[in-house]
Amino acid sequence: MIATDLVILGGGITGLGIARLASRNGWSVTLVERGDLASGASSASSHMLHGGLRYLEHGHLRLVREALGERAAIARMAPALTTPVRFLVPLTRGSRLPAWKLRAGLALYDLLAGKRELAPHSMARAAEAAAMEPALARDGLLGAGLYSDGVMDDARLAVAVARDAAAHGARILTYTRLVSAKPSSAEPGTHDVVLRENDTRAETHLRAKLFVNATGAWSDATRLDMLRMLRPGASDPKPQLGPSRGVHLVYPALTRSHGLLITAASDGRVFFVVPFAGRSLVGTTEVETLSPPEPAQCVATIEEVRYLAREVARVLPGAAAARPLAVMSGVRPLLRADGGAGDASREHRVTDDGPLLTIAGGKWTTFRIMAREVLHAAAPKLGRDLRALDDPALPLPVPLHASADAVAVSAHAVEQEFARHLDDVLRRRSSLWLADDRGMSAAPAVASAMARRLGWTPAQERDESAAWEHHVHEQAALLDRALERQGA
Ligand SMILES: Cc1cc2nc3c(=O)[nH]c(=O)nc-3n(C[C@H](O)[C@H](O)[C@H](O)COP(=O)(O)OP(=O)(O)OC[C@H]3O[C@@H](n4cnc5c(N)ncnc54)[C@H](O)[C@@H]3O)c2cc1C
Structure with missing residues (x-):
C-alpha cells in the first residue's frame, strides 16, 4: 500500500500544474490520467500565452493582468517552447471596432502587462499593414493595431510541467483510472484507493489523504462519481460547468510572421490566425456541449470547418486556395454562465467537498495561479503550512532539439x-x-x-x-x- 498526500485526477495542464507545485513543496503526489497527458483541451488550445485582449471588453481587468504576469513567467520557464509574436488587428471600413477604441484597448493591455518584456503596441496605416502582411485583403482596409503576445507549444509545455513534477517526486500515471476510493478503516482520515491501468489491467493500491479533481470538461462527472464513492448516501452535487467545444484548422503558413486577431463577419466573434511551427492555426469556434461532453461532441463538425475556412478567406484571400492540413478540437471547461458559452467567464473556481477539491474553469495561461489556489485550499486539510510556498519561475526540463530524428x-x-x-x-x-x-x-x-x-x-x-x-x-x-x- 503506497501512502500519498494527494491523488490528482486529470493530466491536463491544470492537474499537472498542481502536481508540479505540490511536489516542489514536498507533498507526496500521485497524478492519474485516463488517457495521455494533455490529451484534452490542453493540446487543442489556440496556443496563446495571453492575457486575452477580448476579455478587456468584458471588464475582466484582474484576470487579464494576472494572466499577463503569467505570460511573462511561463516564457521565462520554457524559452524553447514559447515565442513572442506580433499580432495585427486589421481595421476595416464598417468594422465594429473604431480605431480610437482599439488603440485604447491595446494601451490598456500594455499597461496591465506592466514591466515591458514584449514590444508595446503601435498603430499602422493601411499601406504599412499591407506591407507587413501582403496576404491581407486590401478591400476596405483602413489600417491595423499591433500588439505582442506569447505563442506556446501547448502539449509539449504540459509535458515539460509533468517532467518537472516527476523530477520532484510526483508519481505520474497515464492510461490509468481510479476504480474505487473509500474511507479507510485501518487509518481514519485517509482513503483506500484502487487504480487500474487501462491496457494491462494491473492494479495499484494507495492510501490517500485528499483528492483533487482536475478533469477539465469532465469534472462534473468526476465529482459525482467521486462523491458517491467517498460519501455514499449523500445527495449528488449540482453541475457547475457549461463546457464549449472549440475547433481550429491548421493551414500551411498564411502570413509572413504576424498573428491576426479578426472579427468574424458572420457572427461578430473574435478569432485568431496564430503562427505556430511554420503553420497557421485558425480558430476558434464556440459550440456549447453537455457536461460532461458526449464523445461525439468533442469532434469538429462540417459547419465549424466551413465557418473557419470562410472567415479566414475573407481576411486572407489566399487561404481560399490553401487546403488545411489538420483539424484540432477541444472542449473548454468553462464555468456555467447565463448568457451562453461566449459570455462564460474564463475565471476558475475551487469547490471544497471535504476529501475532494474540484478545480474548474480557468485558462491554460493561468495554470500556476490555479495550482496555488488548490494548494491553499488543500494545505489545512493536510496539516501543511503554506506560508513559504515555493513557486519559482525556474526553467522547466528542456525538450529535445527540434532537429532530433x-x-x-x-x-x-x-x-x-x-x-x-x-x-x-x-x-x-x-x-x-x-x-x-x-x-x-x-x-x-x-x-x-x-x-x-x-x-x-x-x-x-x-x-x-x-x-x-x-x-x-x-x-x-x-x-x-x-x-x-x-x-x-
Ligand atoms: C479551442 C480552445 C482554445 C483555447 N485557447 C487558449 C489559449 O490560447 N490560451 C489559454 O490560456 N487557454 C486557452 N484555452 C483554455 C485552455 O486550453 C484550458 O483552460 C485548459 O487546457 C484546461 O486544462 P485542464 O487540465 O483543466 O483540462 P484538460 O486539458 O481537458 O484536461 C483534463 C484531463 O482529465 C482527463 N480525465 C477526464 N476524466 C478523467 C478521470 N475520471 N480520471 C482521470 N483523468 C480524467 C482527460 O483525459 C484530460 O486529459 C483554450 C481552450 C480551447 C478548448
Whole structure:
C-alpha cells in the first residue's frame, strides 16, 4: 500500500500544474490520467500565452493582468517552447471596432502587462499593414493595431510541467483510472484507493489523504462519481460547468510572421490566425456541449470547418486556395454562465467537498495561479503550512532539439516524457503531426522504436500505426466533405 498526500485526477495542464507545485513543496503526489497527458483541451488550445485582449471588453481587468504576469513567467520557464509574436488587428471600413477604441484597448493591455518584456503596441496605416502582411485583403482596409503576445507549444509545455513534477517526486500515471476510493478503516482520515491501468489491467493500491479533481470538461462527472464513492448516501452535487467545444484548422503558413486577431463577419466573434511551427492555426469556434461532453461532441463538425475556412478567406484571400492540413478540437471547461458559452467567464473556481477539491474553469495561461489556489485550499486539510510556498519561475526540463530524428524523439518520449502510444509521440511530443504527410512517413520508425522500448508485439505495432493512419484519414475526409461542396 503506497501512502500519498494527494491523488490528482486529470493530466491536463491544470492537474499537472498542481502536481508540479505540490511536489516542489514536498507533498507526496500521485497524478492519474485516463488517457495521455494533455490529451484534452490542453493540446487543442489556440496556443496563446495571453492575457486575452477580448476579455478587456468584458471588464475582466484582474484576470487579464494576472494572466499577463503569467505570460511573462511561463516564457521565462520554457524559452524553447514559447515565442513572442506580433499580432495585427486589421481595421476595416464598417468594422465594429473604431480605431480610437482599439488603440485604447491595446494601451490598456500594455499597461496591465506592466514591466515591458514584449514590444508595446503601435498603430499602422493601411499601406504599412499591407506591407507587413501582403496576404491581407486590401478591400476596405483602413489600417491595423499591433500588439505582442506569447505563442506556446501547448502539449509539449504540459509535458515539460509533468517532467518537472516527476523530477520532484510526483508519481505520474497515464492510461490509468481510479476504480474505487473509500474511507479507510485501518487509518481514519485517509482513503483506500484502487487504480487500474487501462491496457494491462494491473492494479495499484494507495492510501490517500485528499483528492483533487482536475478533469477539465469532465469534472462534473468526476465529482459525482467521486462523491458517491467517498460519501455514499449523500445527495449528488449540482453541475457547475457549461463546457464549449472549440475547433481550429491548421493551414500551411498564411502570413509572413504576424498573428491576426479578426472579427468574424458572420457572427461578430473574435478569432485568431496564430503562427505556430511554420503553420497557421485558425480558430476558434464556440459550440456549447453537455457536461460532461458526449464523445461525439468533442469532434469538429462540417459547419465549424466551413465557418473557419470562410472567415479566414475573407481576411486572407489566399487561404481560399490553401487546403488545411489538420483539424484540432477541444472542449473548454468553462464555468456555467447565463448568457451562453461566449459570455462564460474564463475565471476558475475551487469547490471544497471535504476529501475532494474540484478545480474548474480557468485558462491554460493561468495554470500556476490555479495550482496555488488548490494548494491553499488543500494545505489545512493536510496539516501543511503554506506560508513559504515555493513557486519559482525556474526553467522547466528542456525538450529535445527540434532537429532530433524520429528515433531519438521516440526514445526520449518513452523514457522521459511518459509516452505510451504512437499518437502520444506524433501528436503531443513532437511536431510530426504538422508535417505535410501528417507524420505518416515517420510513423513506422517511431512505432518500431517505441515497440523496442515498450515490448510491443508486431501486432500491437501494426495496430498503433493503423490507428494513426485512421485518424489522419478521418480528418482528411472531414476536410474533403466540408470544403469540396462549398468549393472552398
Ligand atoms: C479551442 C480552445 C482554445 C483555447 N485557447 C487558449 C489559449 O490560447 N490560451 C489559454 O490560456 N487557454 C486557452 N484555452 C483554455 C485552455 O486550453 C484550458 O483552460 C485548459 O487546457 C484546461 O486544462 P485542464 O487540465 O483543466 O483540462 P484538460 O486539458 O481537458 O484536461 C483534463 C484531463 O482529465 C482527463 N480525465 C477526464 N476524466 C478523467 C478521470 N475520471 N480520471 C482521470 N483523468 C480524467 C482527460 O483525459 C484530460 O486529459 C483554450 C481552450 C480551447 C478548448
